[in-house]
Amino acid sequence: MVETSDIRVVRCGGSKVNLTPPIISSDSRFVLCTSGDLVKVYSTRTEEWLHSLQGHTNQVTGITLNPANHLQVYSCSVDGTVKLWDFIDGILIKTFVIGCPLFAIYVSEKHTGVLFLHVSMATDSKNECFQLVSVHLPKSAEQEVEAKEMSAVSSHISKNPSCTAFGRGGEYIAFARHLQLNVYFFRKQKTYSFSLKATDKKGAKNAFTCIACHPTDDCIATGHEDGKIRLWRNFIHKKEYTYSTQHWHHNAVNTLCFTPEGTHLLSGGIESVLVQWQYGAGNRKEFLPRLGGSILHISASSDGQLFCTSHSDNKITVIESSFKVCGVIQGLVKGDAVLTDLMIDPRSKALVLNGKPGHLQFYSLLRDKHLYNLDIVQQEYIYEAGLDQFEVVKAAFDIKGSWLATVEERGKKSSDLEFFLKLWAFDERTQSFVLNTTITAAHTDRIISMCFSSSEETTMLVTAAEDSQFKAWCQGADADTQQDQNFWSCDFVGSYHKLNPTNCSFSADSSLLAVSFQEVITIWSPDTWEMLTTLCQPPGVIRDLCFGRLSCSKYLLGTTTKNLLCCWNLLTCELEWSTSVDVSKLQPDPFSENVAAFSYQSKHTDLFVFKPSEPRPLFTNKNVCSEKVHRAVFVPREEPLNSCDESTQWLNRSQLYFLTQNMDLLTFSTATEEDRMLSSSKQLVIDDSVAVTPFYLLLGKHRQQQQKLNTQSHPVSDKPQQTQGSVTIKELLHTPAHVLPAASVLCSMFVNSFLISNTGVQQDPLREEMDSEKEEEDSEEEMEACDSQQELRAQGSVDEVTPKLSKAQERELKRVRKTDFSWMAGLIDSKP
C-alpha cells in the first residue's frame, strides 16, 4: 500500500467563534474570541483578523482579561491549562497547568492571583456535574507553573458558563442551576440559595438560563427559559429577598450583560434582537433588531463604548453604544446541516454552501475569510423556534459561473411541500448574482437532483424530482414568439416507466445525460432528447452517478445502495468492473481523471482515489475520520504543486475538501505544501531582534544571499561559520558602545565575517564536478517521473509551458559532451 505519512488530514475553514463571549480590550481596539484551539484577535475598527494566540492543544473554553494588567488575557482550555498572554504582541507569558479539563474562567479585581474555573467532577462520568473551583496562582518566574492549589466553591454549577457571575466588586459570586439561584458571599463564606417553582399557573418555565450582576449595586439579573428577566434585590438577607419581573423575550433569554456603569442591562435571545433595558426605569427599553442568528453572548467594553454580540451563525457583531452596528466578524457558517452540496464558484473559486438561513455563503478557503452571503429566499426570517421556514436545499453553478440555480423548500414536516426553483445570472457590473427567473411549480414533488450541462456554448439545467420526471430547462427560445428572451423555460420533460429518478449527471462534453431511475440508468442525448440506452446492475438503487473525465470519459461510474461501485464502458455499454464498497460519496475531480470515493465501514470513513481505467487505486487512506462523509469537493489550486510522489500526485492540481456529519470541514495537505506554507509564514515574521537601520538592511540583504547560497549548494560545509558570522554581527550591533573593544579590533573580525561567504562560493572545481555528477545520478529517476508528470499535465491543459524540459536537455547535452569518445578515434583510424 501507498505510504500515507506525508499526507495529513487537516481541519480548515476556521472554527466556531461564538463558543464563548468575545472580549473587548480596554482601549476598545481589539476583540478577542476563542476559535478552536486558538484565541483570535480582531480589530474592532477594520474587522480584520490581526493574529491568533497559538498554544493550547485542545478547545479553548474561556478567555478573560487579566484584572491586574489590562494588556494581558487569561485563557483556559479543555487541555487542562490556563495560559496568560500578551494579546497585542501575541506572546505567551505563562502557562498554569491545572490538570483537569476546564470549561470556563472567571476573575475578579478583588481576588488578585485567584482564578475561578469550571471543572467537571472527575467522579461523575456524566458531563452534567460541574464544579466551581478557585485556584491560587503561585508566584513564580518560570514559564510553566503547576497550580494545584484548588478549593471548591460550589458543586451546584450549571453546564452553561453564562450562569455564573461576580457580584458588586467581587464580594459575592452568583450561580444558578435549573431552578435554584445561589449566591456565595466571600466574606461570610456562606451560600444563600433561592429557588423558584418549575411552573406556575400561567405555564411559565422558570429554569435559569443566564445571570448577570450589577457592577455597583446589589442586584442580580437572571434570564429564564420563558423569556422573563428577573431582577433580584436584597438577597443579602436571605429571608427578605425581592425580585421584579420583566418580560419581553418570547423565548429563552440566552444572555444578559450590564454596562460597566450599570445604567443599562443588555439582553438577547433567539429573536436576534438586542434589547437595552434602562436600569431602574422599569420597562423602558431600546431594540436593535435583525442582527443575524440568535444572540448567544453579549459583552461590553470597559468604557462602555462598544458592545459585542456573538451569534449562532458563527458571527460577532460589534455595536456602538449608540446602538449602531459598526462591524461584523463572520466565520464560516455551519448550520445544523449543509443541505446543498459543497460547491466551488467558478469565478471566485470560493466555497459555496448553506450559510445563514435562506442564504448561500461564499467562503474563500485560500484566505479563510467569509466573502459574502447571497440572499436566496428574500423573505423576512422569523426567529422563532420550531417554525418551518424556507431553506436552500439545492444549488448548482454552470461551468463558467455565469448562472446559479437554487431550489428552496419549505414544509418538510407538513404534507404540503412548497418549493421554488430560482435561476440567478451573474451581473458583471455589481459582481454578484441577480435573480433572473423564479419557477414556482417546476415539479409536482421534491427536486432530488439538479445539474447544469457542462458545455461552453449552451447552458441547460436538468432537474430530477420525485414526481418521476426529469425536466430540462433552457434560456430563451419561446416557441410562441420566437424571440430571444433572457428567462428560462422548460424544454423537455422525460420519464422512464414512472420510476422515481434518483440522480442526474452530464458527461464532460455534455453530449450525454445520464439519469438514474431507481435501479436503472438511462442515457439520453440532450440534442435530440432521445433515449440512447439503459444500464442496469441490480440489486440496489443508484445512489451516486458520475462520468469519467479526460481520458476516462468513456466510463460512467455509479454507486448503489447495496454497496456496489460499478463502472460501465459507454462505448460497449457493458459493465467494465464493479467492486463491493459502501460508497457514501463519489466525487470526480474536474481537472483530472481521478475520482474520490468515501466509504463508511465499521464506524470510520475510508478514502479511495482511483482512475476509472485503472484497477489499482492511486491513493488509499484508511480512517480519514470517524463520521460519515456526505459532501466533498475538489478545489482547484491557485498554482499546481510539482510533487512527483505517486501518492500525492492526485493533489497536484486540486485539493479535496470534505464535510463530516459533525460539520467539520477537512482537507488533505501534503508535505510539500506544508513546507511552502511554513516558509511563507517565516518570511512574513520580521526578525525584530535587530533594529531596522540602513546598516541592518545592507547586512540583511547580504545575509539572505548567503542563506540562499547555502541552501542551494553546500548546506553542510559552512554552516558553523555562518552561525559564527551572524553571532559576530549580533554582538557588534547589540553590545552597548561603551563596553565594546576598540573598533580596530572589531573591524578585522567584522571583515572576516564578510569573507566567509566568498570562500563558500569559491570552491575547487573538482569537487563541484563530482557533486554535480552525483546530483545527476540522483535526479535521473526523478527526471523520469517529472517527464511523465509533464506529459500528464500537457494532456490536462495546453497553455502550460514546460521550461524544465530545456534544462533537462541541457544536462543531457552536457553529459554527451563529457562522454569520452576516444574509442571512436580508434575506429576511425582503423577504417582506411
Next chain:
Amino acid sequence: MASFKPTKVQFLPKLGEKVTEDTLYWKNYKSPVQIKEFGAVTKIDFSPLAPHNYAVTASTRIHVYGLHSQEPIRSFTRFRDTAYGGSFRGDGKLLVAGSEEGLIRLFDISGRVALRQFTGHSKAVHVTSFLSDGFRVVSGSDDLTFRVWDVPSAVELSSITEHTDYIRALAPSKLNPDLFVTGSYDHTVKVFDMRSGSSVMTMQHGHPVECVLLYPSEALLVSTGGRYVKIWDLLKGGQELVSLKNHHKTVTCACLSSVGNKLLTGSLDRHVKVYNSSYKVVHNFDCDASILSMAVAPDDEVVAVGMTNGVLSVRHRKHKKDKETLTSRRRRGPSYRVFVKGKNFVPRQDDFLVSKPVKQYLRKYDKQLKSFEVSKALDTALQTWTRTSKPEVTVAVIIELNRRGTLKNALAGRNEESLTKILNFLLKHIFDPRFSRPLLTVGDIVLDLYRQVLHQSPVVERQLQRLMEVLGREAELQQELLQVLGILDTLFASLTPRKEVAALAALPVDQGPQLQAA
C-alpha cells in the same frame, strides 16, 4: 444589520398580449379628439393630396376637415336626404357623394354647389367612387344595380345588374381604370371589368359584405361582412387566403395603414383592430360606440373613426417634438423648483460627498407585519381596493402569514362583517389556480375556528353553503378535465409510433386525483 424584507408579491407573467414593435407604434397616438356630427358617420375619406383634408359624410351633410382642425373648413349641405359615401377624386379636387334619394352629386372642393348631378338610380346610393382615370364615377345602389357615369357629360355609361341584394361596398382599382370590386348583401364579392361589361371574378364571402378593400399591389382583396374578415388572393383566381374572426359583431369597415400596409378593421363591437402582416391582432383601439367608418391618413398621421352616435373620433400621432415641449414646460414650473432646491448643484472635485441614506418605504401591511400585528395586516390586505383590483397582494399577505405560522391568529376573533369579507374573497378566488392552495388553507382554518358559532349568523352560513357548491362544481370540472386528458393521451399515444409495446400499457387512461374539496 439587515433591513426588513417586504412581503414578496408573486408576479405572474400575463399571457397573450406581448409588447412588440407594432404595439408600440400603434400605442403612440394621443388621446382622441371627439367631434360631434349630426348623425351616424357613414364614410370618411382622406384627400390623397397634402394637406390631407378629409371628408366626413354624416346625416345630410358632408364636412371637410383639415388635418388638425376641429371645425369643418368646408361643408356641403345641399342634400335633401341622408348623404352617403363622399369620396375624393385622385387629385383631391372633386368630391362625389350618393344619397338616400338616389341622386349622385359631384362637388368642386372649393365650390359649394354641386357641379353635376347624376340621376338614374331608383333607390338609395350608398357607395360612390371615381374610377382611377378620374373621368368616370361608379356608384352602387340599393336597386341592385351599379352604374358608371361619365363626368364631363354627366351621362350614364353603363348599368350592370349582377348582384341580387343591396350593394354596400365598392373599391375601384388604382392601377387599372376599368376595374373595380363590389360587395353586396347577397354574400358575394365581384370584380368587374368595364371593358367586358360584366363580372370577371366572384367570391363567396358567406355573409352580407359591408366593405371591400384592395391592397396597393391589388393582388390581395379584403372583404368584411358578418364577424368575418376575409383576405382573397386575386392572382390565384380569388382563392381565400385567410379568414379572420376577431370581432364579435359585424365588421363594418376596413382600411390599410400607409406604413407597412397594416390592416385595420372596425366593427359594431366598438373595437378597431390592427393586424400585422401575418394577420395576428397586434393592437386594439376602443371606442365609445359602434363603428361605422374609419380612415387612416397618409403616413398614419391621423386615425379617424366614425360611429353610430354621430361622434367622429380623431387620433393624432404623437411626435417626439410634442413630448419635449411638454416636459420642458413642466420643468419650468415654479412649484417643482421650490421642492428640489439645489438639484442642479454639481459638486466640485474636492468636495466630500455624503450620500443620504435611502429610506425604505414599506406598504401598510408590511409595516404591520414588521411589528407583528398580524390581524391588522390581514385587514389591510383585505381592504376593498386591494381585494378587488390586486387579489395577488391579499394572497401574498396570506401566504406570508401562513409562513410565519400566525395565519390562525390573524383569522381568529373576527366578527360577522370581517368574516364575510374573507369568505367573499374565498368565493371569488378559491378556484383560481394561482391562489387556490393558500386559500384552501384559509378555508380550513376558518371552518376550524368558527365551527361552534357558525349557526349564529345566517349570512356566514349562506356563504359557506355557496362555497361548498363552488368547490363541488370545481371538483367535478377537474375530474372531467382529467378524463379528457386521459382520452387525449390515449389518442396521442396511439398516433405516435412507439418502439416498445410495453409502454402503451402503462398509459394513464383515467387517473383521478381528486381535488380536495373542503
